[in-house]
Amino acid sequence: MRAAFYEGHQKIRIGEGSPVAPEPGQVRIRVSHCGICGTDLHLFHGTLDSRVRQPHVMGHEMSGVVDVVGEGVRGWKPGDRVAVRPLEYCGTCPACRAGHEHVCHTLKVIGVDLPGAMQGTCTVPARTLHALPESLSLEHGALVEPLAVACHDVRLGEVAAGEHVVVLGAGPIGVLIGLVSRLEGARVILSEVNPFRRLLAERLGLETVDPREVDLPGLVDERTRGAGADVVFEVSGSAAGASSMTALARVRGRIVVVAIHAEVPRVDIFRVFFRELRILGARVYEAQDFEKSIGIAGSGALPLASLVTKVMPLESLESALRQLDGGGEVMKVLIRCSE
Amino acid sequence: MRAAFYEGHQKIRIGEGSPVAPEPGQVRIRVSHCGICGTDLHLFHGTLDSRVRQPHVMGHEMSGVVDVVGEGVRGWKPGDRVAVRPLEYCGTCPACRAGHEHVCHTLKVIGVDLPGAMQGTCTVPARTLHALPESLSLEHGALVEPLAVACHDVRLGEVAAGEHVVVLGAGPIGVLIGLVSRLEGARVILSEVNPFRRLLAERLGLETVDPREVDLPGLVDERTRGAGADVVFEVSGSAAGASSMTALARVRGRIVVVAIHAEVPRVDIFRVFFRELRILGARVYEAQDFEKSIGIAGSGALPLASLVTKVMPLESLESALRQLDGGGEVMKVLIRCSE
Numbered sequence: 001m002r003a004a005f006y007e008g009h010q011k012i013r014i015g016e017g018s019p020v021a022p023e024p025g026q027v028r029i030r031v032s033h034c035g036i037c038g039t040d041l042h043l044f045h046g047t048l049d050s051r052v053r054q055p056h057v058m059g060h061e062m063s064g065v066v067d068v069v070g071e072g073v074r075g076w077k078p079g080d081r082v083a084v085r086p087l088e089y090c091g092t093c094p095a096c097r098a099g100h101e102h103v104c105h106t107l108k109v110i111g112v113d114l115p116g117a118m119q120g121t122c123t124v125p126a127r128t129l130h131a132l133p134e135s136l137s138l139e140h141g142a143l144v145e146p147l148a149v150a151c152h153d154v155r156l157g158e159v160a161a162g163e164h165v166v167v168l169g170a171g172p173i174g175v176l177i178g179l180v181s182r183l184e185g186a187r188v189i190l191s192e193v194n195p196f197r198r199l200l201a202e203r204l205g206l207e208t209v210d211p212r213e214v215d216l217p218g219l220v221d222e223r224t225r226g227a228g229a230d231v232v233f234e235v236s237g238s239a240a241g242a243s244s245m246t247a248l249a250r251v252r253g254r255i256v257v258v259a260i261h262a263e264v265p266r267v268d269i270f271r272v273f274f275r276e277l278r279i280l281g282a283r284v285y286e287a288q289d290f291e292k293s294i295g296i297a298g299s300g301a302l303p304l305a306s307l308v309t310k311v312m313p314l315e316s317l318e319s320a321l322r323q324l325d326g327g328g329e330v331m332k333v334l335i336r337c338s339e
Numbered sequence: 340m341r342a343a344f345y346e347g348h349q350k351i352r353i354g355e356g357s358p359v360a361p362e363p364g365q366v367r368i369r370v371s372h373c374g375i376c377g378t379d380l381h382l383f384h385g386t387l388d389s390r391v392r393q394p395h396v397m398g399h400e401m402s403g404v405v406d407v408v409g410e411g412v413r414g415w416k417p418g419d420r421v422a423v424r425p426l427e428y429c430g431t432c433p434a435c436r437a438g439h440e441h442v443c444h445t446l447k448v449i450g451v452d453l454p455g456a457m458q459g460t461c462t463v464p465a466r467t468l469h470a471l472p473e474s475l476s477l478e479h480g481a482l483v484e485p486l487a488v489a490c491h492d493v494r495l496g497e498v499a500a501g502e503h504v505v506v507l508g509a510g511p512i513g514v515l516i517g518l519v520s521r522l523e524g525a526r527v528i529l530s531e532v533n534p535f536r537r538l539l540a541e542r543l544g545l546e547t548v549d550p551r552e553v554d555l556p557g558l559v560d561e562r563t564r565g566a567g568a569d570v571v572f573e574v575s576g577s578a579a580g581a582s583s584m585t586a587l588a589r590v591r592g593r594i595v596v597v598a599i600h601a602e603v604p605r606v607d608i609f610r611v612f613f614r615e616l617r618i619l620g621a622r623v624y625e626a627q628d629f630e631k632s633i634g635i636a637g638s639g640a641l642p643l644a645s646l647v648t649k650v651m652p653l654e655s656l657e658s659a660l661r662q663l664d665g666g667g668e669v670m671k672v673l674i675r676c677s678e
Binding site: 093094095098103226227228242250252257258259260264265266267268269270271272273274275277280282283 | 437610
């Protein structure tokens, strides 16, 4: 089978991979599609070299079909259409024991810490599988993982009907948070500096602003009659986002930190005190978020096709990573992993 | 009646004040005792000059006895022993309309924005009054307000029996948070650089550490078998506190921001994301926190006498403020306002 190997120094080599026979409790998936995520760009740039063993197969946003079922696995059979919740946890650390396996102290992500989906087949624990309905194509099944991130974020943010939501950053996750919030009945404004991303979000019916040109706190105050936003999602990972998130939220409003902040930014915790704000971190997803994501994706409620900029063959992975790097007119790129 | 007038430039003048006749809905209190708070030090130093009209009477931690009852006031009569919840709110802003009057957008604090208790009598809205039980002396009644702050903080932090709590900063509020958390059944560590404050907290049976000499994250990890603290209270107002609060909390742990941060500090929101931490601001108190505070104070469950360093006459207010300024061997100072 073909596989795409990251070999360091922004180099992807396409070569022959070896299918892995499933151990007891595992399942081998014939990978259909796999999305490219910001984390994959970090991998490509070597930022995560300490976590990967080269040559490394990246890819964690996968859909596929069950190929071979390992010993002792029940409930799955060859041919089943699935998405993979790509998390491996220890089960014994304090977070796992408290029921928060998705933030296990030694969490391993399939495609980052373990071999991923940018190859013909991928062997994973059976407990990571979620069934895809017939109504959902395998191509769009690769969007279940990023959509589950958004479902997790919106759930922890407790977004409710009629609430005012501001999303800082309109990349794929920001747009999905906006769309899921809207499904919950919220009124959404997306703040984004990239004009292509604004255009795409607007085509999806979401209101967007360029925060360099619009007085966003003023606009939110106007919309909320001086109250402020009920929920703010910080998805930009920027110092500007960390600064404005506290300025936008109403008294007792919720601020959900979704982005990875490489730098430690300044945060106005006087404002947190003064308005009794609540800042909460949201990382990956839990099983229920995958189920919610699959339900939404399968229902046709979201224009998933509009989110996919391109579908490219495995051979084009390196070129796709370089295009995403440019930050230009690209939203989500999917890779076709097996023919 | 005597009154202590702040006249700017770290000057308090003792002079003759005029008792204010209560308007409809108001009550005049004969002030018994009034505590000195960090906010009063800020007032004394002129930091809050833009909020006060000079000559200004400070003091918001008061106990007293009802003296004169205004028109239309029901439920109160001369001689009733009371504490005052010193907040005036607008009732019409978005925060008030949402039921969060204590963080009203234009909140006024009696003793800061309005004349306070460092005088023989003080006239306040009847709705700010809380009855004191016979079991509680008027002297200790002046501790109801700071204790209510601690009750609010512990309530919002959802401290539960058996939980591990770390309090950063062991001034009066930090110590009270530690004591109230212990009443809830939590295990408490106070972190404080001032040796006098550590000594006093230890005399109250609280465990303390000097964070410059002890590896606090290491200690918390040891106590919690690597989990981290369930709840962290940031009461130091320091950059060090803002930094260590995220390092100490367990996965999904709560961090309660109680201190006023004059500078905008750096906050590790990557850690907030990575451990799904929850940071929440807690400001002043609500009516239920005053009732809880009075219940605790009246029950004798806390060694209130040990918290009071000195009781001084009104004439000594300026000298008391200067002693507190030194940050030396002083915890809570009460002023006797009427003889």
